[in-house]
Amino acid sequence: MKDMIEDHRVIAEPWYRPLADEVALFEAAYAARMPVMLKGPTGCGKTRFVEHMAWRLGKPLVTVACNEDMTASDLVGRFLLDASGTRWQDGPLAFAARHGAICYLDEIVEARQDTTVVIHPLTDGRRVLPLEKKGELLKAHPDFHLVISYNPGYQSLMKDLKQSTKQRFGALDFSWPEARVEVEIVAHEAGVETATAEKLVDIGARARNLKGHGLDEGVSTRMLVHAGQLIARGVAPIAACTMAITRPITDDMDMRDALDAAVATFF
Numbered sequence: 336m337k338d339m340i341e342d343h344r345v346i347a348e349p350w351y352r353p354l355a356d357e358v359a360l361f362e363a364a365y366a367a368r369m370p371v372m373l374k375g376p377t378g379c380g381k382t383r384f385v386e387h388m389a390w391r392l393g394k395p396l397v398t399v400a401c402n403e404d405m406t407a408s409d410l411v412g413r414f415l416l417d418a419s420g421t422r423w424q425d426g427p428l429a430f431a432a433r434h435g436a437i438c439y440l441d442e443i444v445e446a447r448q449d450t451t452v453v454i455h456p457l458t459d460g461r462r463v464l465p466l467e468k469k470g471e472l473l474k475a476h477p478d479f480h481l482v483i484s485y486n487p488g489y490q491s492l493m494k495d496l497k498q499s500t501k502q503r504f505g506a507l508d509f510s511w512p513e514a515r516v517e518v519e520i521v522a523h524e525a526g527v528e529t530a531t532a533e534k535l536v537d538i539g540a541r542a543r544n545l546k547g548h549g550l551d552e553g554v555s556t557r558m559l560v561h562a563g564q565l566i567a568r569g570v571a572p573i574a575a576c577t578m579a580i581t582r583p584i585t586d587d588m589d590m591r592d593a594l595d596a597a598v599a600t601f602f
């Protein structure tokens with residue numbers, strides 16, 4: 336990788352509102368170098384949490400958005416051809432392991448299982464990564480730590496983590512924050528008054544009750560923050576909720592009507 340490890344340092348504190356004892360638990364897991372799995376729906380604060388923890392621990396953060404086309408070489412590295420011949424380029428996992436970063440594999444289930452298994456030797460007592468093509472057994476830097484995120488809602492037989500992968504991690508559950516905490520988050524992140532944040536959080540709670548009755552995923556904290564950001568820029572609240580919440584989350588007309596009605600109750 337061309338980039339320098341210093342580019343991955345988290346300089347300014349990412350604001351994170353703890354939901355329970357996850358900060359202390361993560362610190363203990365880091366001290367033990369126990370790999371951590373963050374479980375929960377999209378948009379509930381997992382990425383922000385890991386950014387905050389990297390800042391708190393003073394470690395660089397290397398993030399990888401996993402997808403099904405990703406190969407083991409995309410994580411580990413490959414030889415590249417350039418003017419001076421072939422040159423090895425570490426993939427993000429090797430880069431993080433070599434330089435002692437926290438490596439965050441976001442939405443790990445999106446990757447194929449033959450890709451996921453490359454993390455195994457890094458997640459047990461060996462803490463090594465074989466760079467087979469290069470003929471190097473990379474010993475992880477003592478500061479290296481692996482974190483993955485995982486949305487159990489998307490779980491299916493085709494897309495699940497192997498037990499042999501899961502059992503290497505300690506897990507923290509993330510879910511929607513309780514209302515008063517979510518109000519704090521929305522008000523802070525969007526820059527809106529508490530009264531507006533309260534209404535957005537109420538709309539979110541109504542919409543989450545529709546999950547399973549036509550909505551696959553609940554309205555996330557991220558969506559409520561988006562609606563608040565539009566309101567903070569002068570957009571009328573109903574238009575803001577339509578753009579940030581009801582239109583992105585569903586194409587089903589009946590469901591849109593139900594969500595529009597929930598919005599109209601509060602604004």
Ligand code: ADP
Binds near residue numbers: 352377
């Ligand atoms: P995930 O990684 O779970 O998909 P993110 O961490 O990207 O979700 O969260 C989405 C947004 O929601 C963040 O950018 C932030 O504005 C807000 N957010 C959610 N939970 C929290 C929290 N506990 N503290 C601070 N911000 C939060």
